[in-house]
Amino acid sequence: MLTDHKLASLGDAYINFAYSLALSNRRGQPSGAKVKGTVLAEALKKAELRDSLPSRMTRHVLADAAEALIVYAWLQNYVTLEESVAILEKAEDPVEGFSRLLVVTKDRVKFF
Amino acid sequence: MLTDHKLASLGDAYINFAYSLALSNRRGQPSGAKVKGTVLAEALKKAELRDSLPSRMTRHVLADAAEALIVYAWLQNYVTLEESVAILEKAEDPVEGFSRLLVVTKDRVKFF
Numbered sequence: 235m236l237t238d239h240k241l242a243s244l245g246d247a248y249i250n251f252a253y254s255l256a257l258s259n260r261r262g263q264p265s266g267a268k269v270k271g272t273v274l275a276e277a278l279k280k281a282e283l284r285d286s287l288p289s290r291m292t293r294h295v296l297a298d299a300a301e302a303l304i305v306y307a308w309l310q311n312y313v314t315l316e317e318s319v320a321i322l323e324k325a326e327d328p329v330e331g332f333s334r335l336l337v338v339t340k341d342r343v344k345f346f
Numbered sequence: 347m348l349t350d351h352k353l354a355s356l357g358d359a360y361i362n363f364a365y366s367l368a369l370s371n372r373r374g375q376p377s378g379a380k381v382k383g384t385v386l387a388e389a390l391k392k393a394e395l396r397d398s399l400p401s402r403m404t405r406h407v408l409a410d411a412a413e414a415l416i417v418y419a420w421l422q423n424y425v426t427l428e429e430s431v432a433i434l435e436k437a438e439d440p441v442e443g444f445s446r447l448l449v450v451t452k453d454r455v456k457f458f
Contacts, residue, residue, distance in 0.1 A: 240376045242378075243366070243377060244367070244370055244377060246378050247359075247362045247363040247365075247366040247379075248363055248366075250359045250362065250363070251359040251362070251363040253359075254356050254360075255356070264355065264421075265352055266352070266354075266358050266359050
């Protein structure tokens with residue numbers, strides 16, 4: 235699942251939308267943003283999910299894994315869009331926000 | 347509102363996510379897609395909203411207007427994400443889908 239490119243592609247759209255909403259809430263005005271793969275790869279490491287994946291994966295593949303996991307949890311109703319936005323909104327920076335979202339996801343999905 | 351770039355930027359994220367979900371439902375597997383500005387500009391014309399806007403607007407500005415209107419309707423609870431996805435999913439092509447979504451939006455928001 236974590237290496238499913240199609241799921242990662244849907245996850246990319248979910249993540250950009252959730253992060254744009256979080257940013258809009260923080261700023262008090264509508265905002266759109268694209269989340270970089272480097273941010274997601276860092277967040278995955280910070281969430282201590284890196285060790286659950288094969289070694290020597292590129293940052294791009296790590297980012298795909300984060301995207302796939304986050305949208306999988308949403309599709310399976312483990313985490314709502316509202317909760318995702320709230321977690322991202324409260325965080326100091328995007329890496330911390332996505333790391334927290336990944337930890338919540340990991341605890342509920344129980345793949346690992 | 348229809349020339350609000352920040353709203354259009356959030357709308358871009360909303361539209362890509364809604365369209366990706368519609369595509370996923372149609373294909374029966376997760377899919378991600380980015381909706382081109384030309385599609386949104388065409389949809390705006392097809393929805394007969396073009397005449398509500400100043401003349402000589404570029405396609406880019408027309409696309410921004412479509413993005414702003416669609417996400418405004420979602421933010422104000424005139425149209426849910428689920429309904430947006432259902433409308434896009436049923437349409438034969440993206441121009442028709444977004445045109446239908448814009449018509450529904452126009453009827454409910456009553457700006458025009």
